[in-house]
Amino acid sequence: MLDIIEIAKQSGIVSRLVILVLLILSIGSWKIIIQKIMQFKKARKQSKEFLKIFRTSNKFNEIREACKPFIYSPQAGLFIAGFSELSFQLKNQPTSVGKPKIKSLDSIARVLDRAKIVEVGRFEKSLNFLATTAAAAPFVGLFGTVWGIIDAFEAIGVHQSTSLVAVAPGIAEALITTAAGLIVAIPALWGYNHFVNQIKDISAEIEDFTLEFLGIVERNFS
Numbered sequence: 001m002l003d004i005i006e007i008a009k010q011s012g013i014v015s016r017l018v019i020l021v022l023l024i025l026s027i028g029s030w031k032i033i034i035q036k037i038m039q040f041k042k043a044r045k046q047s048k049e050f051l052k053i054f055r056t057s058n059k060f061n062e063i064r065e066a067c068k069p070f071i072y073s074p075q076a077g078l079f080i081a082g083f084s085e086l087s088f089q090l091k092n093q094p095t096s097v098g099k100p101k102i103k104s105l106d107s108i109a110r111v112l113d114r115a116k117i118v119e120v121g122r123f124e125k126s127l128n129f130l131a132t133t134a135a136a137a138p139f140v141g142l143f144g145t146v147w148g149i150i151d152a153f154e155a156i157g158v159h160q161s162t163s164l165v166a167v168a169p170g171i172a173e174a175l176i177t178t179a180a181g182l183i184v185a186i187p188a189l190w191g192y193n194h195f196v197n198q199i200k201d202i203s204a205e206i207e208d209f210t211l212e213f214l215g216i217v218e219r220n221f222s
Contacts (some may be wrong), residue, residue, distance in 0.1 A: 018144035018177050025133045026184045032126045033191040039123065040198050041074065052206065054079065058122040060086070071097075074119035074202060075209045081115035081215050082108055102221045105214065107147055112210045119206060123199045132188035141181015184202070 050070045057063050064083050072078035089102045102108065 014147045015144050015177060018140055018147070018181060022137060022177075022180045022184045025137055025188075027196060029130055029133045029184065029188040029191065032129055033187065036123075036126070036191070036195050040195070040202075042072040043074060043123070043202070046070040047075050047079075049073075050076045050079075051209075074116075074122075074206050077119045078112055078115045078206060078209060079213065082112050082217070085111040086221070088182055091169060098222060102217065105218055105222060109210075109214060112213065116203075116206050116210065120199060120203055123195070124204060127195055128194040130188045134185050134192055137185035137188065138181045141177045141179070141184075144177025144181070145175075147177075 047070075050067070050073045053066045054063055054075070057066070060083055063079060067076045067080055085108045086102065089104070089107070091098045
């Protein structure tokens with residue numbers, strides 16, 4: 001059985017650098033994957049709790065106060081943005097006009113659109129690193145593979161022999177870096193695709209909430 005640690009110790013400086021780069025990419029990828037899993041988990045939990053409050057309360061002021069603990073909920077973020085614009089349009093209206101009315105529903109919709117970009121951007125943050133790792137890691141490993149093969153051919157020249165003893169170290173380096181590149185790339189690729197799909201689902205939920213919020217505003221303040 002191959003002693004991978006012993007082979008790594010005997011590897012050349014280039015192979016060691018390749019392994020180091022792949023290790024850094026792997027650590028970074030797993031850090032992002034774990035952080036994103038926790039972020040999405042908290043976002044879904046808090047969004048569920050916020051929507052329950054939003055749909056049971058009759059006063060926007062109460063909902064605004066209840067938003068404070070829901071820092072991971074994109075719906076809460078949208079509500080804060082929409083409520084701020086709504087309050088701005090309703091303030092300083094004469095009391096004699098009766099029921100307060102908004103000046104422009106389109107303005108509120110535009111504010112919500114900007115808020116959607118911000119909220120989705122929070123979930124997209126750091127995903128480029130996963131995409132880059134998934135694309136680059138196999139090529140970094142391939143570079144180590146090519147270098148290991150070059151070492152193997154050099155060993156043949158030095159020993160004037162094609163025996164396994166002469167070429168084994170170089171071939172072992174090549175195979176290890178190839179495997180390392182795939183080991184790093186596969187989780188990064190899975191994480192990127194998984195989180196992109198999660199973001200699509202959250203974006204759809206955000207769009208539904210936007211329409212729900214605008215519908216309430218239109219019914220009560222137009």
